[in-house]
Amino acid sequence: MKFSGMTLGLGTLYAVAPGLQSSALGRAFGKHTKEANGEEVKPFTFLQLSDSHVGFSGPPDPLGTAAFERAAEVVNGLPQRPDLVLFTGDLTHDTEDKDQHAQRMQRFKEISGRMKVAKTFYVPGEHDAGLDGGQLFRENFGETHYSFDHKGVHFIALDNVSGPKPAIGAEQLAWLRQDLARFPKTAPIVVFTHRPLFDLRPDWEWFTSDGDDVMNLLAPYEHVTVLYGHIHRDDEHTDGHVKHYAARSLIFAFPNPEKVNGVKKPIAFDKDHPFQNLGIRVVSAGDGELSVEDVELTLREYSGVNGIQQMAKPLSM
């Protein structure tokens, strides 16, 4: 399945198969998915946001929800409204005060609700669910793992934070196996979750202990993309035919672990560039390949190539 994307402001916009209608190859792919899967993939765009950590305010980001609120504005200003938004966890920052945590979740929902999109889907992060096993998340959004279909694409939400360890767990793996069994091997699949499903940096807790079990279940499927958050930086990882994309956060960034001798500390806040390293990525497709371009978040008052023109950059295939 081909994705392409553009930078917006905050988060990552994905366009699913925008070339389907405009090229012979695209139209053939659409025909093929209709015959093989029973439903033709129709072009659409969607957005990934992650790690808003509502309730956090500290040296790495004293601005609190400013980046998240700016993201909502940018999303509403897009020339083409995305069909849906995926939030890949750490919606709120943790607190042991349950009432305060509930208030943070309400604040998150209020800001998220400003985005004028038809559908928004959520998975928890460990800061949402680590202390209460996901109870607050379920009270607000329902199940922590689920799936849905949109215009020929099967979306799967996985929870690797509510259990006692960074893991999916046997029960959820059994559910995933049954869920996947409903689809032919040619079905386009997007998995979204919080932690990486592979050992990115286990010593930074950037892993899922049974991630291999998940990927083994997905291995027979020809078109799989995994979207996740947690690491507060963008990353792209290829495993066979599967691409894993991490989204930037909406609060503060972590550095590349290889460049800091393994010392895990947030990148310091820069008051002159308050949104740098937060939440922007361009994903564009070539011949069946995706490429990623990092673009810094633009502030409302910027103009020129670092501002509106960048956000209006056309999609490339």
Added chain:
Amino acid sequence: MAIPMAAGAQGQPKVIEITAKRFEFSPNTLTLKKGETVVLRLTSADVTHGFFSRDIKVDELIEPGKPLEVMVTPQKAGTFSVICHHFCGAGHGNMKMTVTVVE
């Protein structure tokens, strides 16, 4: 097959006491020998903590009031981190122990 063991009482593997509490391990550094088996006796002083390292091959939960023993035989030399991988509160992200494995 005989497995080399760090010398303890009566030829038993050496037992090393490790206590986990918010948000540190005590001791927070450890030196082991490659190929030698030791027993880590893990205790929590407050809440449930995790004890995890792919390199040392440990993946345990330490519940308060339920100490446990883990037998470890490091297979490679180097410096590794053991982290708490059970979310235990605000300082969880920095809770780790440095383990040095010597030849």
